[in-house]
Amino acid sequence: SQTIHQWPATLVQPVGSPLSLECTVEGTSNPNLYWYRQAAGRGLQLLFYSVGIGQISSEVPQNLSASRPQDRQFILSSKKLLLSDSGFYLCAWSVLGEQYFGPGTRLTVT
């Protein structure tokens, strides 16, 4: 069966510090991978998606970036965090259409 992992689960970072969130998927090959952000009480905002290694599509211009160095690994990064980057970050994978989500990372920028 397929499993998706995200880490860390929670993170508190000061403004201006770098960020690296990692997502890995097990049990499937060549999945589409997605990064979302969810503000408190709000819907899901798609940040990036990838259909293959090294292929990244950006949905929202911001100070975040994404990379896919391996087939089942997706990384979300920032060189300098802003207060507005706080939120709940979710990684998801799909093969046929429906997406399956990871447990999420709660990021607080102070």
Next chain:
Amino acid sequence: EDQVTQSPEALRLQEGESSSLNCSYTVSGLRGLFWYRQDPGKGPEFLFTLYSAGEEKEKERLKATLTKKESFLHITAPKPEDSATYLCAVQAGGAQKLVFGQGTRLTINP
């Protein structure tokens, strides 16, 4: 532009009181409509995929239906453990991403 609107934003029911959640959508060639359940602090959990008007899917106390313009999530005799935010999403033909609604926050009082 593809859009998804969910109503109501929040719904409080008594245990055993059946009701329905609505998901209205506009999309260029529906490829699939998806329902998710999200508990606080967790990633969304996939519930159903509907592909064409007239299709219905059931899981325990939940039944999802689809027309050409909207989908309903019917909850029959709900229990407190059904309390969660329910998200609806659509995938347009040829698209690799989903468009999510803002969700309906459902609370079932004992």
